[in-house]
Amino acid sequence: MNIAFIGLGNMGAPMAHNLLKAGHRLVVFDVVQTHVDALTSHGAIAATSPKAAAAATELVITMLPSSPHVREVYLSDDGVLAGVAPGVTLVDSSTIDPHTAREVAVAAHKKGNPMADAPVSGGTGGAQAGTLTFMVGATVEIFDSIKPVLAQMGKNIVHCGAAGNGQVAKICNNLLLGISMLGVAEAMNLGVALGMEARVLAGVINTSSGRCWSSDTYNPYPGVIENAPASRDYSGGFGTDLMLKDLGLATEAAKQVKQTVVLGALAQQLYQMSSAQGAGLKDFSSIINLFRKTS
Ligand code: NAD
Numbered sequence: 440m441n442i443a444f445i446g447l448g449n450m451g452a453p454m455a456h457n458l459l460k461a462g463h464r465l466v467v468f469d470v471v472q473t474h475v476d477a478l479t480s481h482g483a484i485a486a487t488s489p490k491a492a493a494a495a496t497e498l499v500i501t502m503l504p505s506s507p508h509v510r511e512v513y514l515s516d517d518g519v520l521a522g523v524a525p526g527v528t529l530v531d532s533s534t535i536d537p538h539t540a541r542e543v544a545v546a547a548h549k550k551g552n553p554m555a556d557a558p559v560s561g562g563t564g565g566a567q568a569g570t571l572t573f574m575v576g577a578t579v580e581i582f583d584s585i586k587p588v589l590a591q592m593g594k595n596i597v598h599c600g601a602a603g604n605g606q607v608a609k610i611c612n613n614l615l616l617g618i619s620m621l622g623v624a625e626a627m628n629l630g631v632a633l634g635m636e637a638r639v640l641a642g643v644i645n646t647s648s649g650r651c652w653s654s655d656t657y658n659p660y661p662g663v664i665e666n667a668p669a670s671r672d673y674s675g676g677f678g679t680d681l682m683l684k685d686l687g688l689a690t691e692a693a694k695q696v697k698q699t700v701v702l703g704a705l706a707q708q709l710y711q712m713s714s715a716q717g718a719g720l721k722d723f724s725s726i727i728n729l730f731r732k733t734s
Pocket of ligand 1: 451676677
């Protein structure tokens with residue numbers, strides 16, 4: 440299949456590599472030349488703009504930082520919609536706000552192009568291994584048509600409902616993740632301050648009602664889980680600033696529908712504080728250091 444892939448960063452590059460490995464012909468575009476070179480050296484063809492990349496392809500996939508980038512790449516004069524042939528399906532896998540996802544999908548539809556939002560979870564490890572979860576917002580017909588290609592980059596491909604609902608699923612999950620990590624961080628710090636050994640406490644929590652992914656797979660206390668970011672000074676993983684971005688999307692989307700998200704708003708402020716104190720690029724579980732006793 441002829442596929443245009445736009446946005447070749449930490450996630451996009453390994454996803455594009457998996458499509459090349461699966462035998463697709465890939466036309467790529469990124470504003471950073473070294474990101475393009477890393478793909479063309481493996482057989483992809485470079486395009487000079489999103490418009491040029493989208494021309495003469497059968498599917499367009501984008502993996503961009505945030506909403507303004509998605510608007511620009513799809514809607515500008517040099518954008519995807521200016522170059523793509525009617526009928527070609529467009530898939531945006533960036534994490535953005537549902538409102539923008541729906542707006543761009545409507546613009547695409549008006550030009551005769553079916554569009555899906557398909558944000559992912561699974562991080563860079565999942566992107567490399569081809570085990571991402573895709574949360575797809577689109578009609579059933581669009582979902583069925585793109586599922587085989589998404590399955591070459593991921594292992595769980597979930598239909599979440601109409602356009603925008605992939606983003607809704609993604610931001611609700613990350614809202615909960617941000618909050619649950621804070622809860623685990625608070626409980627671990629308290630237990631250790633009261634004299635308990637961190638591993639023993641985590642073991643009890645993980646076989647009791649406090650158990651969650653933030654406690655049993657990604658525990659923020661150093662040394663509890665060998666391969667968690669907490670055990671390598673919070674390097675790698677999912678950055679505090681990315682969590683901050685997703686909590687911002689969730690609280691902003693909540694405002695639009697006048698839905699209260701008290702804990703999400705508090706979590707957003709705490710990750711913001713952590714970022715301001717220098718942990719923006721560290722894994723988000725480093726939030727535990729915000730309330731860790733230093734004596
Ligand atoms: P990144 O910043 O590493 O990559 C984004 C890429 O887009 C960069 O190569 C950048 O040069 C390119 N870009 C920016 N503007 C562009 C434009 N106008 N035209 C073409 N290319 C442009 O980000 P990432 O970590 O790959 O994340 C991409 C998306 O996936 C984000 O929305 C992020 O929230 C989401 N996400 C990231 C992770 C993760 O662990 N990194 C996990 C799940 C979801």
